[in-house]
Amino acid sequence: MFRNLVEEGNLVDLGWKTNKFTWCNRHEDESFTKERLDKALANPRWKVTYAEALVETLLAIYSDHSPILLYCSFERCSAYRYHSSFKYEANWINEMGCREAASEAWQGSYRGETGLEKVLYKLDKTRKGLQKWSRHMVRDRNRAIREKTQLLGELQSREEPSTIKKQKACSKILTFYWNKKT
Template sequence: MNPRDWLCLGDFNEVVDNTEKVDGSLKIASQILPFRSAIEACSLGDLGYKGSKYTWCNDREGVGFIKERLDRALATEGWCVQYPDVEVEVMSARSLDHKPLCVRLLQGHSHTHRGFKFEASWNIDDESSEVIKDKWEKDVAGPYPLAITQRKLERCARALTAWNWAKYEDIGKRISSLTQKLEILQRDQQEGDEEGIRILQEELNNLLEMEEIRWRQRAKRNCFQGGIETRNSYMRE
């Protein structure tokens, strides 16, 4: 990670605008602008929050009551790209007048999913498009467009991996099972079995096509990797 990519959190003792303040006198521009300028100068973005918006309260009653959002988590765009799936939770204040913040890296470093590869065979199954659409269209909070896109891509990758595992991990066993069912049904075929046979044939053919595409894709990948290794070996010699 670039040393300039960093996270900064805690009590900044200032709001960025008057929407972060309840009761008490309104802040004038000269009070707010220095803090906003500092955030901009450091190229930081607000990571948002989960839970209560206001992190500080003066614990007074009546007209003297004030609460404000003084605590926050700020980060650079590079940090958000490295850790796209992050959650900032505002915890309960047990003794102090400030509520503590808890920053959770929900999926750790973004390099976790560098090994993900989209399987061309998934294009045959319309359900894969629905998996992608469901994850992509869900709102993602974040101060930077690139980090938001990264987070959506990682969500899609995890969802597709889980979907593929649940539906196609044992594709060889499913092909064998459907083949046996089809053989039995065709062997003992009676009037009215045509539709059931057609459905089994269609499902079996789709699985066989997916398996063929999957092996072709892996063969190309291995050939490409082998070519790189051969070239590197030749250059070393």
């Protein structure tokens, strides 16, 4: 039935970028198997409209399936500008260096005549100190995520059952980092 739908719709496979396979049984023995189960399909009219379309196979971090991501237009994505404001995250208090950054900013010298001016100055200085600290924390965490993601990609691209333990360890670390980001 599915094949009939594909034929009737004149649908074609859009291919892939990076890893061809979208599923792995994660066995560490001779029953190790990888397959390309997931595909993006389109008809010729759609392909002409979205000529720059690209399908990327993402890394399997939480599952034995690798998700696929369809990019339709790079121009549309780059047109958006993101503006972020400062927000204190409650879980930061558990992060290394947060208390120190806040204490250092709060304990510093202050300007102002009234008590309110002193407090406002200290709050602003603390905000700036925490912004600087959080940028470094996020940069360090993102670097670690990039490194582990690259390693996981290299491991998943090999067709060897001997890499499964390392893949599982990498996935566990990435899960930890992603849970800390949220």
